[in-house]
Amino acid sequence: MSDPTPDAEPADRIAVDFGDDGLVPAVAQDADSGEVLMLAYVNREALERTRETGRAHYYSRSREELWEKGATSGHTQEVREVRVDCDADTLLYLVDQTGGACHTGHRSCFHRTVDGEHVGERVFDPDVVYE
Amino acid sequence: MSDPTPDAEPADRIAVDFGDDGLVPAVAQDADSGEVLMLAYVNREALERTRETGRAHYYSRSREELWEKGATSGHTQEVREVRVDCDADTLLYLVDQTGGACHTGHRSCFHRTVDGEHVGERVFDPDVVYE
Numbered sequence: 321m322s323d324p325t326p327d328a329e330p331a332d333r334i335a336v337d338f339g340d341d342g343l344v345p346a347v348a349q350d351a352d353s354g355e356v357l358m359l360a361y362v363n364r365e366a367l368e369r370t371r372e373t374g375r376a377h378y379y380s381r382s383r384e385e386l387w388e389k390g391a392t393s394g395h396t397q398e399v400r401e402v403r404v405d406c407d408a409d410t411l412l413y414l415v416d417q418t419g420g421a422c423h424t425g426h427r428s429c430f431h432r433t434v435d436g437e438h439v440g441e442r443v444f445d446p447d448v449v450y451e
Numbered sequence: 452m453s454d455p456t457p458d459a460e461p462a463d464r465i466a467v468d469f470g471d472d473g474l475v476p477a478v479a480q481d482a483d484s485g486e487v488l489m490l491a492y493v494n495r496e497a498l499e500r501t502r503e504t505g506r507a508h509y510y511s512r513s514r515e516e517l518w519e520k521g522a523t524s525g526h527t528q529e530v531r532e533v534r535v536d537c538d539a540d541t542l543l544y545l546v547d548q549t550g551g552a553c554h555t556g557h558r559s560c561f562h563r564t565v566d567g568e569h570v571g572e573r574v575f576d577p578d579v580v581y582e
Binding site for chain 1: 463464465467476478480484485486487489490498502532533534535536537538541542543553554555557560561562563564565566567568570
């Protein structure tokens, strides 16, 4: 069980601004290729779990729960580094992605241009993975 | 002057889900190096202006206004491609960044780890650019 009242942050650690809703967007980027894989939201607990486990955790706004990426699909993200932007209200996860990040079977959730052109690589069959 | 009632979208164009607040997060990525430069928010008008001009536009939540990246600093972003994620509620701008994306003078806003380590490259002096 995680402690609901975490200790004060170390002096050098950046105080993330989780804002009124307690969430910040987190961009997951492939640490090797640089491909932007997905964007999801993170609350304080999800960030703590990510740091503790080294695996990417997010907060699902629709299901209203903490969520470990790949817990169902096996397509986990090992987090090499967590960066924070200048305003400390956005995170960047540099990850080693197993399989694909997108539930559609694509490596990246950004597999379409806004004009509807398909530009992404499909790496698994979601009907098999999420059967 | 832009038309406040834009025409229906072309058949192949993805209908972006701007949600209740009319905004989606947009990640700007260097089209050549793959470096994630910044995250900002975009409303429908900002997306239209980006497409029309080929230069990145965002919506400032604090100033409550449309904003062209680099209008003050000269550090504009030429947008090569706009991608949309699987849920159509996040954008990815692939850009050619002039100078640096960050108002602190760094190439990327993500120039720190959450542990406070400095990892980014400083490319300009903000006291000169924003004098």
